[in-house]
Amino acid sequence: MEEQNxxxxxxxxxxxxxxxxxxxxxxxxxxxxxxxxxxxxxxxGFQDGHRQFLSEQAKDKRPAWLSGxxxxxxxxxxxKSKDRGIELEP
Numbered sequence: 001m002e003e004q005n006x007x008x009x010x011x012x013x014x015x016x017x018x019x020x021x022x023x024x025x026x027x028x029x030x031x032x033x034x035x036x037x038x039x040x041x042x043x044x045g046f047q048d049g050h051r052q053f054l055s056e057q058a059k060d061k062r063p064a065w066l067s068g069x070x071x072x073x074x075x076x077x078x079x080k081s082k083d084r085g086i087e088l089e090p
Contacts, residue, residue: 012045019049 008016023030034050 015045016049019046023050023053
């Protein structure tokens, strides 16, 4: 399979990272900025970074059985009432 090499413009990457970071640390400010910028600069990266953070937060709050990351089967604990093969001296 052929690997696609795509480069992201540095200005877009910078705005994406800003949107993500502000959403992480100041969610209300990020929401306000995203709302204010939605008509002015489509595709500048800020909105995409904000959306990316929100989508990751939503995934983190899902129960494990919904996310497909089911925990491994719990190990069976040995029954304490059964002989474990330890011999005691009389």
